[in-house]
Amino acid sequence: MAGAAQKPDLGNQRKVLEESVVAKGLANVVFVEEVGGGLACKRRRFVALMDPIGRREVKGWILACRDRLTRFGFGWLEHDVRANGCDVLVLNQERLSPERGMVEDLMTVVHCFSSRLDGLRNFRKNLDEALNTCPRIPLPRPA
Known part of the structure; x- marks a missing residue:
């Protein structure tokens, strides 16, 4: 997920994610792209993704960068996602x-x-x- 200023970079992030998925041999992968600030927690696609995680329908979550998802509170969000049986992998650990x-x-x-x-x-x-x-x-x- 990216803010409007990072919209051109969204394609590059998608490419990195696709390459990681292929390298890990993962199947049944759904890519979610959304332009929106990391401070906005009511983003449509973000909320739509959290519901299936809460129902334990998502097995893993691969993020290009943690700040693209949420600017603050990533630790809490990661804890909640893991508590619902979903693995979290952040590619850019910078x-x-x-x-x-x-x-x-x-x-x-x-x-x-x-x-x-x-x-x-x-x-x-x-x-x-x-x-x-x-x-x-x-x-x-x-x-």
């Missing part, structure tokens, strides 16, 4: 220094909230336009 990791986490949170502000501005602009185009109905004056 770890950032604690300082670099914190900087990237802060940048992610700031980006997420600034995007929400932009959405609120667009909502407010559309609401103002709608209110300005509505015919004005005079209110009755008190007697």
Whole structure:
């Protein structure tokens, strides 16, 4: 899973996953691709994948990178998935220094909230336009 900025990289991630699946001789593999931020836990495909894991219908989960799935709380998510009988394999185990990791986490949170502000501005602009185009109905004056 990737954010919109990483969308071009999604094809490369898919290729790496496909090569890993072939190298491991795995069958009945379903690839799930989704563009969405790692802070959003209500992504449609992400939620659709968690339900069969909870029913123990998924035997293994191979991820290109843990941050593509969730920015925070991966340890908890991994624990829950494993508790439901699903193995987890993360191909890219690259770890950032604690300082670099914190900087990237802060940048992610700031980006997420600034995007929400932009959405609120667009909502407010559309609401103002709608209110300005509505015919004005005079209110009755008190007697």
